[in-house]
Amino acid sequence: MGNIGILIDVQDGQVKETNYGVVTAAASGAGEKIALVVSDNAVDCKDALQKYGVTKVVHVTADTPVDSDPEAQGKAIAEAIKNFDITTLVGLSTAKGKDQMARAAAELDAPAILDVMALDINAKTVTKSHFSGKTYASIGLTGDVVVIGIRMNAVEAIEAGGDATAESFQASVGGAGRVTITEIKKVESKTVDLTEAKIIITGGRSLESADNFAILRECAEVVGAAVGASRAAVDSGYAPHAMQVGQTGKTVSPNLYIGCGISGALQHFAGMKTSKVIVGINIDKDAPIFSNCDYGVLGDLFEVVPALTKAFKEKLG
Ligand SMILES: Cc1cc2nc3c(=O)[nH]c(=O)nc-3n(C[C@H](O)[C@H](O)[C@H](O)COP(=O)(O)OP(=O)(O)OC[C@H]3O[C@@H](n4cnc5c(N)ncnc54)[C@H](O)[C@@H]3O)c2cc1C
Known part of the structure; x- marks a missing residue:
């Protein structure tokens, strides 16, 4: 055997x-x-x-x-x-x-x-x-x-x-190979590695700027989550490609995935649909993410995420 x-x-x-x-x-x-x-x-x-x-x-x-x-x-x-x-x-x-x-x-x-x-x-x-x-x-x-x-x-x-x-x-491998790794560049991040994370909070194009990702990071730090992004957010220059989740980004399977202002396009879902629990926060009740999530929050992420952070802080001390 x-x-x-x-x-x-x-x-x-x-x-x-x-x-x-x-x-x-x-x-x-x-x-x-x-x-x-x-x-x-x-x-x-x-x-x-x-x-x-x-x-x-x-x-x-x-x-x-x-x-x-x-x-x-x-x-x-x-x-x-x-x-x-x-x-x-x-x-x-x-x-x-x-x-x-x-x-x-x-x-x-x-x-x-x-x-x-x-x-x-x-x-x-x-x-x-x-x-x-x-x-x-x-x-x-x-x-x-x-x-x-x-x-x-x-x-x-x-x-x-x-x-x-x-x-x-x-x-016994018969001598050195033809490829040598000379340097590994690590992404500087205060939060946990995206593919390792048990909780992931991602932001989409609706974040409107790189600076606004700070509201996601603040929430993530409270619950020990990693922060990810949609391709639209990455293409807009709000986040590095290393943070992209989806078909052409990282594939993740956290216990909890919170998509903030993410439409829920097929190519995004390709990278996170095996998450155990999916939460979508979106202002559009017809956003595709609401057809595929476990919990949907219909609301403005700029109000909902800070409220979540506050609630997590109160709950977790
Ligand atoms: C070959 C190919 C590969 C791709 N690979 C990937 C990939 O790896 N990852 C990926 O993510 N995409 C990928 N895409 C792109 C994908 O099709 C979508 O275009 C992209 O995911 C959309 O990103 P988004 O949801 O952030 O932006 P949008 O489609 O612009 O959606 C923004 C959402 O935010 C909501 N919103 C706006 N303001 C607020 C607010 N204040 N509060 C709450 N909600 C708000 C809107 O209602 C909307 O639903 C790929 C596409 C192709 C063709």
Whole structure:
């Protein structure tokens, strides 16, 4: 039957919280649940990962430094898959995760499917949205090894308890690859990462200026939310592209999504329709967002959002 590998997305030496949902997705599968942590420096994450059902944590390095070498990372993961008899590899569909999983799958000539919303780990079937979220496809994977990238927050993390062992594995990747990451530019933000966030507050063209996004940020800071934007807001220069949610922006699945002055165009929904609870704030009762949200607030965002912020502050202290 083989084991299940879980590719851990580590950022600045920390395990991103969204990894735990991936571990939960893997935990119901047969075989060992082996977390692969690919990094030149050992990252101490055994205690955190075993809580969610990981049975073994493997620190993967190679005979050449891997941190800035995507090709070496892909080869090292492929070697670890072979070494630990992994037949299903799951990971987060972050930019880094997608790169690593695609490279590892190519090394092994294995099928890879990324950005899935749900999966049955034993049956090797996944659910993925197509055509900007208009249709869902259930897809079965076949092969000795299959690679599955899961959308952030798509699976709720559930603690499972248990103990994990820890070991190191040095892969032989045959020298440095052809690509070197020389710099990673981070967006300066006081709020949480958009794709990681459990709560997201987005603003549309109706915000009218970059300065007005401050009312969303103020609300977001109270509830620990990330701030996003529609493409119209980005194209108008009110927000950077890194904040864009939608078909040509980020795909998000928070527990709570509050769209402020967002019309709810199909291309916007493509990036956030899997949010657990959607709230729309709009002055137009016929705005498309009201046909697709769980709660609709008919009103001016410049009045509703400050009132929400005040209410959150009172409730949360
Ligand atoms: C190929 C393609 C890809 C695209 N990709 C994306 C994408 O990734 N993300 C994305 O967002 N869009 C994308 N779009 C654009 C998308 O079709 C919409 O044009 C866009 O989402 C509209 O943004 P908006 O809702 O902010 O603006 P608008 O359509 O201008 O809507 C503004 C809304 O705000 C409401 N409003 C106005 N004033 C207030 C107020 N004071 N209080 C409350 N409500 C108010 C209005 O009633 C209206 O509903 C894409 C389009 C194409 C063709």
